[in-house]
Amino acid sequence: MLEIRDISKTFNAGTINEKKALDHVSLTLNDGDFCTVIGGNGAGKSTIMNAVAGVWPVDEGSILIGGKDVTGLCEYKRASFLGRVFQDPMIGTAADMQIVENLAMAARRGKKRTLRWGVTKQEYDRYRELLRTLDLGLEDRMTAKVGLLSGGQRQALTLLMATMQRPELLLLDEHTAALDPRTAAKVLEATDRIVSENKLTTMMVTHNMKDAIVHGNRLIMMSEGRKIFDVSGEEKKNLKVADLLRKFEEAGGANEISDRMVLDSQE
Amino acid sequence: MLMYLASLNPIALFRSCPGGIAQGLIWGIMALGVFITFRMLNFADLTVDGSFATGGAVCIMLLLQGWNPEIALFFSFLAGVACGLVTGIFHTVFGIPDILAGILTQISLWSINLVNILGKANQAINAGTMKLRITSNFIYMPRTILILFICCAVIVVIMYWYLGTEHGSALRATGINPQMTRAQGINTDVMKVVGLALSNGLVALSGGMLSQYQGFADINMGRGAIVIGLAAVIIGEVIGMSIFGKRMNFMLRLSFVVAGSIIYYLVYVLVLWLKFPADEMKLLTAIVVAIFLAVPYLKGKSANSFGALARRNAKLAKQKQNDGKEEGSC
Structure with a gap:
């Protein structure tokens, strides 16, 4: 469960580049909610992710994960509650380490790092089974360096790492935006499967309106650092891309809609 | 030209090789320290020029006070750990860029070594009267080399073990991808400080060993140490890769750091023998x-x-x- 209470964040305050990235945003996700976040460039969708992940402190407001106030906790301390997948496939994994070493590190997320061996024998079998679920053949390349994998394979691996130790909240920050359409569809499919199998509370940022509608049970739209639209249940199921575009125009955020959003959503 | 060739004495070269190997082993420990920061943490740490001399100075001063040589080396190690902590704090707490943080510690160590530890530019021990296990005395050379070899082997094994543990994996990940490492709940600042402390501990230990070997500590003994350390790391990597290629595992990587250092010193001996100005x-x-x-x-x-x-x-x-x-x- 996630509770965001009235958070704001301004970057470069007092300078010519001042940018109000989050403007009194509140949001409550119930257990098992899969919420997609949509918005144009600079709408604040990645910013809200980073605020929850604790990349920097917010200016005001508070953030609760699973009922625990994490507003004052820094990034690595919040990691025990969060699984994260980033937009850039290079960021989620350590390129110069083996696939199993990456998995072993993720399996210890939020735990104290001891002087016990980094990957135990029993873990190998467990990870082989986990990798098999991805259906990418990675189970046969467990000791290969992650740097040898393709972007899609790395994103799938990051997704596995983010969820293998059940997080209170899964944060997906445009995690398919850097992939080609076919790979993106595969990673999204894996996302849906993992989220529903583990009943994970999830927030997924996307610029693709169709993806935002198809996936999850809830949708919020951001514009200029504010939440301008919030639908769930039946209403969300019946949503069309045209409805979202109209919403954008109503909110005066139409100029934030990039060609990319429109093009990617027409299929 | 003929005169020059005639002046070269093959026996002299043969006689100086054991000394080259011993120095190579001593500097190999230093190079293993450089390996931690340069290769694992991706941190160009210039502290080592200072901490190497600190290790030597601490060791010699304790020997002059009549301490046991091995305990003196242990304190050299601790002194190096302290030097690494200072650089780590400069970098992580005060946000000073890595190279500059190292230079600041290095330059302050120069004064500390001179004024607070040695008291003058160099201090010598009477190596003949002490029971040193690491000594350049020609009679004991085989024993010295054996002891140094065992020291290097033990340190390589300990490093292999540590970098394979959960803690060591976190340290390696910090050097490769700090953002990912934080997302796994690891405090990357702590990891950097730990890595710098261990690295400089090894460097100072090596400095202490060198001071025992040569029988004195000198304020300038660490000058350019980083370059020698890097030379050993890189020469070892190039040679290791050309022999083992893709089969190069982590144990071999560490071993070849020491091998690189030995090769460097054998070349050094050869070049000096060819009358290249020191x-x-x-x-x-x-x-x-x-x-x-x-x-x-x-x-x-x-x-x-x-x-x-x-x-x-x-x-x-x-x-x-x-x-x-x-x-x-x-």
Whole structure:
């Protein structure tokens, strides 16, 4: 469960580049909610992710994960509650380490790092089974360096790492935006499967309106650092891309809609 | 030329080789320290020029006070750990860039070594009267080399073990991808400080051993140490890769750091034997390191460069033209 209470964040305050990235945003996700976040460039969708992940402190407001106030906790301390997948496939994994070493590190997320061996024998079998679920053949390349994998394979691996130790909240920050359409569809499919199998509370940022509608049970739209639209249940199921575009125009955020959003959503 | 060749004495070369191996082993421990920061943490740590001399100074002063040589070495190690902590705090708490943080510690250590530890530019022990296990005395040379070899082997095994543990994996990940590492709940600042402390501990231990070996500590003994350490790391990597290629595992990587150091000192002995002026050795070392760093980069570049592409295309165009002419003449 996630509770965001009235958070704001301004970057470069007092300078010519001042940018109000989050403007009194509140949001409550119930257990098992899969919420997609949509918005144009600079709408604040990645910013809200980073605020929850604790990349920097917010200016005001508070953030609760699973009922625990994490507003004052820094990034690595919040990691025990969060699984994260980033937009850039290079960021989620350590390129110069083996696939199993990456998995072993993720399996210890939020735990104290001891002087016990980094990957135990029993873990190998467990990870082989986990990798098999991805259906990418990675189970046969467990000791290969992650740097040898393709972007899609790395994103799938990051997704596995983010969820293998059940997080209170899964944060997906445009995690398919850097992939080609076919790979993106595969990673999204894996996302849906993992989220529903583990009943994970999830927030997924996307610029693709169709993806935002198809996936999850809830949708919020951001514009200029504010939440301008919030639908769930039946209403969300019946949503069309045209409805979202109209919403954008109503909110005066139409100029934030990039060609990319429109093009990617027409299929 | 003949005069020069005649003046070279092959027996002298043979006699100085054991000394080269012993020094190579001592500096190998230093190079293992450099390996932690340079290769694992991706942190160019210049503290080592200072902490190496600190290790030597601490060891000699404790020996002068009548301490046991091994305990003195342990305190050299601790002194190095403290030096690494200072650089780590400069970098992580005060946000000073890595190279500058190292230089600040290094330069302050110069004063500390001179004023607070040694008290003057150099201090010597009477090596003959002490029961040193690491000594340049020719009679004990085989024993010294054996002891140093065992020390290096033990340190390589300990490093292999540590870097394979959960803690060591976190340290390696910090150097590769700090953002990912934080997302796994690891405090990357702590990891950097731990890595710097361990690295400088080894460097100072090596400095202490060298001071025992040569029987004195000198305020300038660490000058350019980083370059020698890098030379050992890089020479070891290049040679290891050319022998083992893809089969190069982590244990071999660590072992070849020490091997690189030994090779460096054997070459050093050879170059000195060829009557190369000793004062120019640092210049030679710097050139060697620059070449070894540049070659892999230039190799990658030449395989993938605009100039090469232009030449390839020009050649193809010329070939076509020639082909056309031949067809025409037929």
